[in-house]
Amino acid sequence: MSRKFNALLINNENEKFTREIKELDTSSLKDGNVLVKIEYSSLNYKDALILNNGGKIIKNYPFVPGIDFSGVVEDSQDEKFKKNDKVILTGFRVGEMYYGGFSQYAKVNSDFLVKLPKDLTSHKAMMMGTAGLTALLCAFAVKAKEELLMGNKVKDVLVTGATGGVGSFAVMALSKMGYDVHAATGKKDKVEYLKKLGAKNILDRKDFLGESRLLEKGLWDCVVDTVGGEALTKILAQTKPGGIVALPGNAGGNKILTNVMPFVVRGIKLWGIDSSGASVKRKEFVWNEASKLIDFSIIQNSIKEVSLKELIDVFPKILKGQLTGRVVVNPNI
Ligand SMILES: NC(=O)c1ccc[n+]([C@@H]2O[C@H](COP(=O)([O-])OP(=O)(O)OC[C@H]3O[C@@H](n4cnc5c(N)ncnc54)[C@H](OP(=O)(O)O)[C@@H]3O)[C@@H](O)[C@H]2O)c1
Incomplete structure (x- = not known):
């Protein structure tokens, strides 16, 4: 009918x-x-x-x-x-x-x-939507460093575009996973919001722009970069050996400039995230983890x-x- x-x-x-x-x-x-x-x-x-x-x-x-x-x-x-x-x-x-x-x-x-999943509602699912799903795909890419790849325990994780849809959910999920989240933002008035989501430390997004050496002092065990563009040069150079940089977005531009040293000297992995084409099996897994990692209140x-x-x-x-x-x-x- x-x-x-x-x-x-x-x-x-x-x-x-x-x-x-x-x-x-x-x-x-x-x-x-x-x-x-x-x-x-x-x-x-x-x-x-x-x-x-x-x-x-x-x-x-x-x-x-x-x-x-x-x-x-x-x-x-x-x-x-x-x-x-x-x-x-x-x-x-x-x-x-x-x-x-x-x-x-x-x-x-x-x-x-x-x-x-039984522990979600239709409304909660769309509070997350594609942004939330993408953030969780990124968070599990970070977790893969210590689980799938059997690397050292992850401690410090940088999230860029932290006040955005993907960034906010990533900050929350990663802090629920027990990591110290360093949130990079261009919005100075959102410090309290980011702390409420679980960020330990707030950084100015401008700190990642400008000249970068081939390798800089390693600061991040892993990164979720929702911004891409110019900042990724320094982010890759600042990632510690064996680190994973999950890259879902291009809010800051499509072009990236980097060099081989972070990859061949430190074994860093740049992990592209495409939530749209992720398999249904992976989507099911992530949706079923959502209520443990997101505080909807x-x-x-x-x-x-x-x-x-x-x-x-x-x-x-x-x-x-x-x-x-x-x-x-x-x-x-
Ligand atoms: N790959 C996938 O499957 C997938 C899925 C969903 C979204 N995405 C992409 O991921 C990105 C983020 O999506 P979203 O839904 O979170 O978008 P959003 O809500 O608009 O958030 C983007 C955030 O990035 C920061 N930003 C914006 N313009 C910037 C610039 N020019 N330079 C530096 N930072 C800038 C801002 O955060 P601050 O002010 O806090 O810095 C902004 O809140 C987009 O590029 C989107 O297309 C990809």
Whole structure:
């Protein structure tokens, strides 16, 4: 039985981009084999780029963005999922190639879905969203130094872009794992916020810019760098032998300049993080660890909940760096 529902559609007519809430019918959703009634989605940096002008990602218009969502299965053609199962979706090009989460319904491939762990709610899942999942993938990359690679115990971990979505969750998860987190930020007024998340020490992001020697004094056992760009030169040179630098982001630029010494003299590993394409098995593992590593009562204070209509006004802020904390999208208000 088909149902009418609301979705945020973007359109592009001769490079003039528009956004509006429109009524669609579930019979028009052609991709995938599981129909999900969406409870929450969230705003990520990539969503904002897409909402702005397609972000050079969207090929076919009109289009429903939203790279993540949580909700309830309404109809499934795969026996892995039954009606009323609670599910989470992140990545796999949903919201980029397939209609996404800024909508009351989505139809997706069952291979993209993760069952919501019993100790999470749909709302908590999207408080984290892609940013939180990415942060946990980074935190487990750090942990791999002492577990998978059997290296020395990790003590000091640097997190850059610490007040951002990925950075905030990384600070919290790494401090819950027992590490001393050094949070680099450009926001002097967010020291208390970062300490509440578990940061031991706050650094100015400017300290990582400028000239770097091939190798500098080793300061960090591991790093989560959500910024990339110029700062990575010094960060790699300051990482201690055997250290892992997890790199999920490019908020500070796409180009990096480095040299071979951190890699061949200190055996440092630069570990790229792509949350979108991470296997469902790995996503399931990480989501099932989330409630142990995230204190939602602390995160709650920095969550803003918006309707689809309000999202249209809010998204430009993330592009201007004016947003602290996360935006949860409720398509049903
Ligand atoms: N690989 C993946 O799977 C994946 C998944 C999600 C996100 N990402 C990427 O990860 C990055 C962070 O995402 P997010 O959701 O956390 O974004 P966000 O909420 O906008 O946070 C980015 C943070 O980086 C810092 N920053 C921003 N512009 C900067 C600049 N020009 N130079 C230095 N620092 C700057 C700011 O933190 P401070 O003011 O505290 O320094 C900002 O809060 C983005 O590049 C995003 O595209 C990747």
